[in-house]
Amino acid sequence: MEMTLRPPAAPQVSAAAAPGPLRLRLAVPLAVLGGLALLLALPPYDLWWLSPAGVALVAVATHRRRLRAGFGVGFVAGVVLFFPLLNWTSFAAGWLPWALLATAEATYLGLTGLATAWLSPLLDRRRFLWPVLLGLLWVAQEAARDRAPFGGFPWGRLAFSQGDAPALRFAAYGGAPLVTFAVAAAGGCLAALVWQRPSRGALGHLVALAALTVAPAALPLPAPAGPTKVVAIVQGNVPRLGLDFNAQRRAVLDNHVKATLGLAGEVEAGRQKQPDLVIWPENSSDIDPLQNQDAAQEIAAAAAAIGAPILVGAVLRTDNPADIKNAGILWNPGTGPDLAQTYVKQHPVPFAEYMPLRSIARLVSDKVDLVRNMLAGDHPGVIRTSALTLGDVICFEVAYDGIVRDTVTGGAQILAVQTNNATFNAAEARQQLAMVRLRAVEHGREALMASTVGVSGFVGTAGDVHEESGFNEASVMVRAMRLDGSRTLATRLGVRPEMAAVALTAAALAWAFVLRRNRRAGVHLGEAKAEER
CATH class of the missing domain: 1.10.1760 (Arp2/3 complex 21 kDa subunit ARPC3)
Structure with missing residues (x-):
């Protein structure tokens, strides 16, 4: 009987036929x-x-x-x-x-x-x-x-x-x-x-x-269907870029007051529309206007001259000298700050605005104590003015989905990002503006970005940018913004x-x-x- 020897069969593994x-x-x-x-x-x-x-x-x-x-x-x-x-x-x-x-x-x-x-x-x-x-x-x-x-x-x-x-x-x-x-x-x-x-x-x-x-x-894309309100962005600029802008606090505040007074003159002369709301950027008053009378008088004079409330980006001191708050305060002409319409930044930046694990980090470097302790806010930035309801977020918070969405579900008719780019550069500012563009489309709300040094501008619900400012310059932008609009599917789905x-x-x-x-x-x-x- 003849027998045929066969070689052993190779394992049948699907990966054998796949390229390496x-x-x-x-x-x-x-x-x-x-x-x-x-x-x-x-x-x-x-x-x-x-x-x-x-x-x-x-x-x-x-x-x-x-x-x-x-x-x-x-x-x-x-x-x-x-x-x-x-x-x-x-x-x-x-x-x-x-x-x-x-x-x-x-x-x-x-x-x-x-x-x-x-x-x-x-x-x-x-x-x-x-x-x-x-x-x-x-x-x-x-x-x-x-x-x-x-x-x-x-x-x-x-x-x-x-x-x-x-x-x-x-x-x-x-x-x-x-x-x-x-x-x-x-x-x-x-x-x-x-x-x-x-x-x-x-x-x-x-x-x-x-x-x-x-x-x-x-x-x-859904388009806002409500009335229009005129909003002004004031980009006051800083004397010098860099971290030492904090040493220039009074000059930064003065720049924003001066630019607002200039806008008031343009309105009075009929060359500019009367705004219903003025937006100043983050850190536009690094002097606490709730504790410093001079700063309060400066802001009050600007609000009275322009005849509209100003959303002021302010650094607020607390009873503990080591603790601060980064806030947007609505300052009304004649009546002053409306503490009920104040937003405190909910997401301070670790290692920049507060120091995680400070006691451990101190073992590595004593420089950690140069970082102040910024306290986080506990509610969304829904600011109600006499003319409109604003959704306010501060600086890097625009990158976080939930923080922006919470302002819209809270009733925001337009979105605003108050930011300070003086310690960074134009590339960072444009990266941030790209996020504002996405948020405007995402929630079907017109939006704006107000920066100390730029880039500032208005954004439509299709992501289109209007009245964009340059970087490291003083600028004032005024635009009629359309309010409301139906909630997008993205807003509803969260x-x-x-x-x-x-x-x-x-x-x-x-x-x-x-x-x-x-x-x-x-x-x-x-x-x-x-x-x-």
Whole structure:
């Protein structure tokens, strides 16, 4: 009887047919290019179409890598993005806080690279999942970065790069998380197209790419339907840029008073509209006007001259000399400050406006005691004036979804961001203005940004900017703003889309765990059968 010897069968593992990861010498340059693309998509460069390309480059560089390598490649992209993006933080605080903050932010991109590598088993034979999974993963990454540590720091979100893009309109339907999802999903379409040879699915990915990047231009946006009120922004400027602007407190206050008196003269001469409300920026009175009579008289004179209430950005002292508050106070002509219409900043910046773990940090450096303790407010910035209801947020708070939304659900008819950019630069100011643009679309409310030095301006509900000022100059802008409007779907949904994305991301990571375990079990079974033969 003739017997035929057969070679042992190879283990039947799905990963065998999938291509391996890119060589590290190619993956690292791709990560660098990805980080650079993400950087250039953001202000002040505003090359918004590079955001999907950046996501795709990082995804391809980390796909099918070992987890540690995936983290490292993602971290490289994060370093390239965040160190130059946050360079302005070094102007006031020096290089060490800048390096620590940028490194912490880059770590989140490292974790994104690790997660992308972990999800590889889902993507090897399911290229149609690239857009969905990358969209979910980036939303989940930003959700974590927006909250931790110490309340998070949401700078550099994909959504903030889309000020001039059609995808900005998604903000009205699902807020910043939906915009981020669309941008990252577009990157997933690109990644799916380049990872393997063209296939029948290529057309579908091209259609999805167009739907995510071009088609949103056709999405309708709600427009405010209420009456108009005239609002003035006063950008008084400071004598010198830099951290020592705090030593120039009286000069800064005088600049804003002088500019308001000048506006009053223009109104009296009929060359400018009579404002219903005047907005001064954050720190326009770093002298506490509730305790300093001279400062109070200056502001009262300005309010009386212009004949309208002024929202004053003031630093308030407390009974404890170490504690301060960053506030917006409504100052009415004739009657003075309305303490019932005062907003105290809810989200002071850690390590800049207050020092977390001060006793531990003091063991490292005695410089920590130079940071004052800014107390957080306990309610949204809903300011009710005789003419309109204003939603006020202060400086970096515009980056946080919930803080802005709470003013709208509280009745805000327009949005205002009081900010002080004197310790930073024009790039930071434009990054902040991009966030104001997104918020105006997200909530269907006209908005404005009032800065000590610029950039200040008005923003329409389609994200369009009007009366934009320059940087490091005195300027006064006046515009009739339309009030009210129906609440957008994004306002009504609130945090739900983001939390749904986080839950689906967790489910995808768990699914990848099951596939990995089955894959290992298949390999072991194949090896055992081969030994039996």
